[in-house]
Amino acid sequence: MSDASLRITEIFYSLQGEARTIGLPTVFVRLTGCPLRCGYCDSEYAFYGGERMLLTDILAAVANFNPRYICVTGGEPLAQPNCLPLLSALCDAGYSVSLETSGAMDIAGVDARVSTVMDLKSPSSGEVSKNRYENIPLLAKKDQLKFVLGSREDYDWAKFKLDEFGLAQQVGDVLFSPVHGELAERDLADWIVEDNLPVRFQMQLHKLLWGDKPGV
Numbered sequence: 213m214s215d216a217s218l219r220i221t222e223i224f225y226s227l228q229g230e231a232r233t234i235g236l237p238t239v240f241v242r243l244t245g246c247p248l249r250c251g252y253c254d255s256e257y258a259f260y261g262g263e264r265m266l267l268t269d270i271l272a273a274v275a276n277f278n279p280r281y282i283c284v285t286g287g288e289p290l291a292q293p294n295c296l297p298l299l300s301a302l303c304d305a306g307y308s309v310s311l312e313t314s315g316a317m318d319i320a321g322v323d324a325r326v327s328t329v330m331d332l333k334s335p336s337s338g339e340v341s342k343n344r345y346e347n348i349p350l351l352a353k354k355d356q357l358k359f360v361l362g363s364r365e366d367y368d369w370a371k372f373k374l375d376e377f378g379l380a381q382q383v384g385d386v387l388f389s390p391v392h393g394e395l396a397e398r399d400l401a402d403w404i405v406e407d408n409l410p411v412r413f414q415m416q417l418h419k420l421l422w423g424d425k426p427g428v
């Protein structure tokens with residue numbers, strides 16, 4: 213294994229709070245730095261700083277928790293080229309690996325064993341122009357598409373994209389999530405039911421349990 217290095221903000225053990233493996237004990241590897249600035253971002257503390265770590269040291273830190281599930285997130289993980297060997301090394305080690313990405317970067321090099329959770333940025337994030345729609349055909353049933361929605365306008369936009377790109381047919385799960393503290397959870401749930409959308413409603417479980425803070 214090459215001993216590449218990556219800038220890391222935190223490595224912690226918690227319950228997966230989002231997406232398909234929600235509720236399962238998971239180790240989170242949060243990479244430092246992000247080229248986007250979503251207005252609602254709950255991980256601004258990962259924009260700068262962090263600590264440079266060797267791949268072997270990251271693997272050792274992860275192994276300490278004896279986990280089954282690993283979630284690589286950030287910041288924007290794919291903004292660091294060495295994220296690709298990290299993902300492959302985690303798969304080689306036998307973990308079930310997911311990747312949280314904005315999809316503003318090319319996902320072509322992501323290891324085929326990884327479940328990519330690609331977040332298409334909605335208009336209210338302020339970063340809708342950064343979506344790389346070219347990534348969509350690269351996604352498969354093992355992957356997930358996430359929409360984080362801050363308003364009814366965002367919801368209508370997401371509904372349109374669902375249809376425009378046939379997203380429910382492309383990936384295993386399409387996730388609709390409210391921006392925490394911005395859109396009433398129940399409103400989003402009611403709209404999904406009214407429209408009979410083929411999507412999975414999700415709320416950030418970790419914030420219900422522990423609040424909005426790093427390390428959970």
Ligand SMILES: C[S@@+](CC[C@H](N)C(=O)[O-])C[C@H]1O[C@@H](n2cnc3c(N)ncnc32)[C@H](O)[C@@H]1O
Nearest residue numbers: 253254255286287288312313314331360391392
């Ligand atoms: C912090 S980001 C890191 C990965 C990548 N940069 C991305 O945006 O997908 C992880 C996920 O948290 C979501 N997120 C960030 N702040 C949020 C908030 N206030 N409410 C709901 N979801 C949020 C993002 O939209 C993204 O899906």
Ligand SMILES: Nc1nc2[nH]cc(C(=O)O)c2c(=O)[nH]1
Nearest residue numbers: 227228229230285312418428
């Ligand atoms: N518990 C927990 N689950 C998560 N799933 C995705 C997260 C992220 O920040 O990407 C996250 C997080 O920060 N905490």
Ligand code: SF4
Nearest residue numbers: 246248250253287314
């Ligand atoms: S892309 Fe992800 S980490 Fe970057 S600002 Fe948006 S939510 Fe935060």
Ligand SMILES: [Mg+2]
Nearest residue numbers: 254255285428
């Ligand atoms: Mg988070």
